[in-house]
Amino acid sequence: GENVEQHPSTLSVQEGDSAVIKCTYSDSASNYFPWYKQELGKRPQLIIDIRSNVGEKKDQRIAVTLNKTAKHFSLHITETQPEDSAVYFCAASLGNTPLVFGKGTRLSVIA
């Protein structure tokens, strides 16, 4: 089955700097790659997703890139703010199979 590796497990950045979180997946047939954000004590919520027919997607300060050949995808957050502090999860799935999540990255934005 699919296996998703996520790095780093923790990340600290200064406010205003950029943050990058990377994930690799094992099943080359996977075609859907979402990112979820979980604030402390809250439920995970989708922040951005990308399909395998697209190389990059942006939504304001966040972007996701996908390299199908290398089987990895990344989340980029620019101009980080304290409210970006949270745990971020990447995930992958193929068609009608459930999402497989990475183990998460705890991002701390230092004011």
Next chain:
Amino acid sequence: NAGVTQTPKFQVLKTGQSMTLQCAQDMNHNSMYWYRQDPGMGLRLIYYSASEGTTDKGEVPNGYNVSRLNKREFSLRLESAAPSQTSVYFCASSRDSASGANVLTFGAGSRLTVL
């Protein structure tokens, strides 16, 4: 529109006791899921139901059973709780797992402690 509602929010059990976590969604979603979240382990799938009337095992099904009662409700049962089942449990739903875009809506979570 409540989204995904799960109960209880907190529960403490003794080893060997049984309990059922309840989950209901009001978004007319076809697919429902139970995940557990442990520190450093991410979200691991326990069981899922792609559509009403079907259930399938996920990555960590041992010690659990599920029931898709109807399209809205999906319950998770621990028959004989063990300390290893201490975790935060999340129910989630998606419109259609076959669409190739499983956008999950999560419930608020249930924190279970087994002593």
